[in-house]
Amino acid sequence: MEEEKLPRRERENLRRRQEILAAALELFSEKGYHNVSMREIAEKAEFAVGTLYKFFRNKEDLYKALMLEKAKEYHGVLMSVLGKGGDAFAVVEDFIATKARLFGKSLSVLRLYFAETRGASFNIKAGLDREIRKLYDEFLTRLASVLEAGVRKKTFRRIDPYYMAVALEGLTNAFLFCWQEDPERHSYEANVPLIRDMFFKGVLAE
Amino acid sequence: MEEEKLPRRERENLRRRQEILAAALELFSEKGYHNVSMREIAEKAEFAVGTLYKFFRNKEDLYKALMLEKAKEYHGVLMSVLGKGGDAFAVVEDFIATKARLFGKSLSVLRLYFAETRGASFNIKAGLDREIRKLYDEFLTRLASVLEAGVRKKTFRRIDPYYMAVALEGLTNAFLFCWQEDPERHSYEANVPLIRDMFFKGVLAE
Amino acid sequence: MEEEKLPRRERENLRRRQEILAAALELFSEKGYHNVSMREIAEKAEFAVGTLYKFFRNKEDLYKALMLEKAKEYHGVLMSVLGKGGDAFAVVEDFIATKARLFGKSLSVLRLYFAETRGASFNIKAGLDREIRKLYDEFLTRLASVLEAGVRKKTFRRIDPYYMAVALEGLTNAFLFCWQEDPERHSYEANVPLIRDMFFKGVLAE
Amino acid sequence: MEEEKLPRRERENLRRRQEILAAALELFSEKGYHNVSMREIAEKAEFAVGTLYKFFRNKEDLYKALMLEKAKEYHGVLMSVLGKGGDAFAVVEDFIATKARLFGKSLSVLRLYFAETRGASFNIKAGLDREIRKLYDEFLTRLASVLEAGVRKKTFRRIDPYYMAVALEGLTNAFLFCWQEDPERHSYEANVPLIRDMFFKGVLAE
DNA sequence: CATGAATGAGGGTTCATTCAT
DNA sequence: AATGAATGAACCCTCATTCAT
Secondary structure: OHHHHHHHHHHHHHHHHHHHHHHHHHHHHHHOHHHOOHHHHHHHHOOOHHHHHHHOOOHHHHHHHHHHHHHHHHHHHHHHHHHOOOOHHHHHHHHHHHHHHHHHOOHHHHHHHHHHHOOOOOOOOOOHHHHHHHHHHHHHHHHHHHHHHHHHOOOEOOOOHHHHHHHHHHHHHHHHHHHHHOOOOOOOHHHHHHHHHHHHHOOEOO | OHHHHOOHHHHHHHHHHHHHHHHHHHHHHHHOHHHOOHHHHHHHHOOOHHHHHHHOOOHHHHHHHHHHHHHHHHHHHHHHHHHOOOOHHHHHHHHHHHHHHHHHOOHHHHHHHHHHHOOOOOOOOOOHHHHHHHHHHHHHHHHHHHHHHHHHOOOEOOOOHHHHHHHHHHHHHHHHHHHHHOOOOOOOHHHHHHHHHHHHHOOEOO | OHHHHOOHHHHHHHHHHHHHHHHHHHHHHHHOHHHOOHHHHHHHHOOOHHHHHHHOOOHHHHHHHHHHHHHHHHHHHHHHHHHOOOOHHHHHHHHHHHHHHHHHOOHHHHHHHHHHHOOOOOOOOOOHHHHHHHHHHHHHHHHHHHHHHHHHOOOEOOOOHHHHHHHHHHHHHHHHHHHHHOOOOOOOHHHHHHHHHHHHHOOEOO | OHHHHHHHHHHHHHHHHHHHHHHHHHHHHHHOHHHOOHHHHHHHHOOOHHHHHHHOOOHHHHHHHHHHHHHHHHHHHHHHHHHOOOOHHHHHHHHHHHHHHHHHOOHHHHHHHHHHHOOOOOOOOOOHHHHHHHHHHHHHHHHHHHHHHHHHOOOEOOOOHHHHHHHHHHHHHHHHHHHHHOOOOOOOHHHHHHHHHHHHHOOEOO
16 A cells, blocks of 8 residues: 555656656657757647756756667667577577567667767767667677677687677668668568578578 | 869869868767857868858758768769679679778768768758768669679579668678777778678578 | 734744744855745755745745844844933943844844845845835934934034934944954954944044 | 057957946846846847857856956055055045045946945855955055054054954945935035044044 | 858746645 | 645857848
8 A cells, every 4th residue: 555655656757757758759869969959848748848857957868868768778678689598590580580679669769779879979978878888888799799609609600709790780770770761661570581691691692 | 174264263262162161071070060160160161150151051051061072972982883894793892892991081971971871860950861862872772783783693692682782781881880989999991801701601601 | 811812823833934034044144045046945944845935925025024024123122222211322332232242143144134234135126125224214313313312412522413323333334244254353242342432532542 | 550450449349348347237236136137238238148248258257357347446546545655644534535436436336346345245156256355355454554554653543453444444335325325315425524533533522 | 252240049947936736 | 734846937148140341
């Protein structure tokens, strides 16, 4: 009973926070950090400007929180896939498919993901980079170690596992990017087998 | 002849324009569109602010001109490589190496390239996209047609040539991105053989 | 009897009001009207912000009430000293000493007193002035009338009693100000004889 | 010739700066630092808001510049009077009269002077205090040394010269304050002889 | 022409005040 | 009755753009 009562306010607050973040996500992903005003976010979230500042110290903080939250969420999912163990081949297959499902859910997130990780991020001075980049490095290292296991088991050729990971990322991102640019024409999910195939076997005949 | 036709004034003006664009390139690539002021560009180019407006209607226009100029320059080089004709295999090899040389010359351009093409570009409202995207589509189509020729000649497996092109772009960009992020640790040029290898043969053993 | 009449509720309310005023006094005197927020006062007084508005219509009103209360308190003490009657000389002596004791008790009040009466008060738009000024005028007039009696009795020279009062105020305030600025170095109370002396005899030798 | 040309721009700038300061002085002295907005100052000075920021880094800076400029101006005049040398008696007479003329010229300055030096100044965080207070201390010390000379020459009684200076300041300020409050009823200049008289001889008969 | 001082719209942020709980 | 979350007007300040010199 007590437990049910106490969290009510907390839950309410969390919900509000999420509503603000959702509004911000949509706007930022559509127009970019610098082309979105706090007033705009407030209006979209249907709060007063002042309310935003109850949840976030300032605009930068709001943006950081948004990015970090999404980063952690996606990071968690992908890391768990990579951590399952088992056949390197199977893990990579799972990874490609999971990435498809994960980003396939939200164009907005994908856009910010690209803005922040591929395009040099000029949005905020510093600090976000650091944390997100750390997560990404951690992920890339894990992916590399999975591939390394595959190399040791002779599943994969003797290629630097880190660069293999880089290549896999480049391949999957390229297709995600395609889809993001024109979701009507290009599907990422439909291309999962193709990606897998190209990554594993290359393009040469035979 | 053509050159002689341009009066001294015109040539002078072109030179000035280039100086402004060069200053802008450096600043934009370092700090991002929104964190660079016209005053800053003017100072770096050693002109008065007003002079910038003689050459460009406004800040957005200056940015567009810069991006378009670079896009055309790079586009021209890559298209000519793809147009040489000959063995699809050799053309792709040439393409990968040329891309390395091309972007390897200027980190600044590379950064803006990523900001504009990979990261969803939020710098300017719209319009730039259109023109640059058209150039890029043209380039991707040409690359695809080269690969298609390879498929027809059974050099490459029967994979949708457009997606093969997308994959090749993803692969090369991933390595360029690596290098751009940490030029000390990662070299794009040194990895050219690796990229070629992975693209052609994939990562599976045998 | 009177005290008994006030219901518990009333007494409770009065106590709360005083607590708010005490918190406000400390904060205002330390940081100035405009650098203190209602939230701050509420926190110091350990009430909710809304509660403050149960007792005072707005921030200005709270400030006015505080000033007026202190003004009345101090006014009462000084007026009673001036009303005691008797030798003008003795009354003035008493006045100087009483002022020392009175303001010596609270630096906070003294600071606000100066902010409000010497420094042109810019805290609130208007209105406070009126009431406080009236009290002050009343006090100055009474002081003048005491001095006038001294003039009539030939205790004092034939000087406009009002300006004599002004001079006495200036003299005592100057020393209070000294003390307020650096309580370690300057004591007002220790200088009471000096003040009396200078006021009565001036500074010339003989 | 050259000299005449160069300063033209400089002089123009100085004039603008003075116009801004004049507008600010009037507004600050009338309504206080916190009740005046930059927009208001700009409007009164007939400039755009941005122009204010060409001359002053921010609002605080503008206020500081204004206060310091006036402080230095008045400081200079009073110090020169105190530095003339000669009979301590005559110097003090001169000082009282000069102070009358000096402040008599501008009610606005006088109001800010009181706000800043008598009322505890809460306008700006810090720093101004320091500089102005230093000037004031310097002045008070000089005044004290003049009085000390008078004591040594037995012109004045054996009273701590610093406190004699404090007393003189209190006396003169009290009359200035009177005048400032109600310029119609009270004149400072007309009371110069009275002030001198009371300071020198006190109020006691004989 | 080239200049750069002047402009003022618009952004981020604060805080007195209100009102649903 | 007491609370404090929500409100939004108003502040300070920046910077793209213009235009008199």
